[in-house]
Amino acid sequence: MKQFLKHTKKQNQYLVSLFSVGLVSILCLLIRDLVDYKVVGYVLLVVVSLLAIFLEILPVLLAAIISALTLDFFFIKPYYNFHIDKAEDALLLLMFFVIALINAVLTYKIRKAEQIVQVKEARISTMKLYNTLLDSLSHELRTPIATIIGSVGTLQGKSVNLSEANKAGLLSEMEKAALRLNNQVENLLNMSRLESGYIQPKTDWCDIRELVYNVLSNLNENLQQHKVSVKSNDYLPLFKLDYGLTEHIIYNLIYNASLYTPKGAAIAIEIKFNPDVPDGI
Template sequence: MKSIIKYKKARSQYIISILSVITVSLLCLLVRDIIEYKVVGYLLLVTVSLLAIFLEIKPVLVGAILSALVLDYLFIKPYYTLHIDNAGDAFLLIMFFIIALINAVLTNKFRRMQRAIHIIETRASTMKLYNTLLDSLSHELRTPIAAILGSIDTLQQKDVHLSSETQQKLHSEIETASMKLNYQVENLLNMSRLESGYIQPKLDWCDVKETIYNVCNRLTEETKDHKITYTIDDNLPLFKLDTGLMEQIIYNLVYNCAQHTPKGANINIKAQYDVDADYDDHIDLIKKCIIIISDDGYGFPEEEMDRAFDKFYRYKNSKTGGTGLGLSIVKGFVQAQNGTISLKNAEDGGAVFTLEFNADCMPINSLENE
């Protein structure tokens, strides 16, 4: 299969090279009586140079040889013969051919050098990203693992009597550390799914209100020093979204707010239904699910806001850990459902994440009636 594709690609390049030379030659032939053959030679040389930029070396060499033959046959007297009467014309033709070949070879080498440099830069960038990830993971994974091992070691010591309160505290630490480990592993798996293009949303009726409450209940430990307020319409309809992806989106955003705001900060979650009118062909109502998650923390540095959703990126003054995957996963999951996400800083401080999904909706009472 690969050999067939390679053959078709090579054949198309030869065709492009030959047709380009023939086209330029025919156009010049129309005005042969009013331009010198040297001008035609320059035009053909430019044509070969352009071919060398886009095509492989062999099709370009074919174009160079063909252009030299065409120049001799059609534009150097006597016409329609490869015979040349004077030595000057013969020398110019030979120089044209040599320059065309040298130009083709040098341009091809330059392209190869550019590709090699690009590959080296890509590998260096990839290594830098993975080094960043490994550095982050070394901290993010070591801390909960150390907490789990330490708590288990204490619980297993037979010569030390532990009160039920201490045992409960150790079990709680193990549970919390395990949840942090699970969160990091989930993010790594989700990023792998995004990069492989494996994400295929399973759209079904999603109760956004219930999803938000369920996620926040899972984040009780992470948000214990914060206040979460909800602004959700009681009559919010069901939306056709992927519930699993929505849970991960909300989880990562709320977790991010909790990690990057001071104790006592407020996290507000707003969910609403909106309708827009599309007047392109006829009036068509576009139904939207809008979720806004904001906090009253420090917000994002303006100069770094454009990179907030980049993979592995953590803004410079961040005091907390993290792998820099959370927000990039959020963006990937939102786009997988044909949604959009935007970030801005609130006027009175804090970050504001706005999610918008064009999705079918159905009132909850319709489901109850069914």
């Protein structure tokens, strides 16, 4: 399928190349008696240069060849044949063809070099982001692991006499740490899947306010010691988004807020709709 699309795209580029040269040639043909053929040559050269900025190398080379043939056939006397009487005209046509080819190749190479630089910069930015996220995740993973190991060690310790309430408390801490650890691992896996393209967002119309309240309901136990408020516009439209991924993002934000704020702290959630922003939210 990808190769078919690539092939179709290249076919379209050939058509664009032929259409551009043909259109300019017809326009120049209408005023052939008013302008010198050298001017037509410059115009066609500009067309080839512009095509080289946007198209692949082969369609541009085709445009250069067709331009040279068109210039010879329609604009250099005698018209409507490929015979050239003057050596000067033959040299000019040859120079036009060579310049068009060199210009096309150089422009294409410059464009490719810019694309390579952009890809490298994007990779560097991605690596920096990954390093930052991995550093953050490594810290996030250590905390619940340390909690689980510490609690297990305490429960297994024979020298420590624990009441049933203390044991229940340790087990509860272990459960919270395990859930937190599972959440962090799931975040990391989702990041990798999204980056590799394994997960493709499936967008559908969703009520963002309903989504937020569902997340708050799932985090009810974690938010018992916090004052949570939700503020939103009176009339919110439906938004086209991936419900599961968006729910996971909001879950992480509110969950982290519950973890890293002191007990009794207020957590304010505000949902705004801005029609001037592409996504609206």
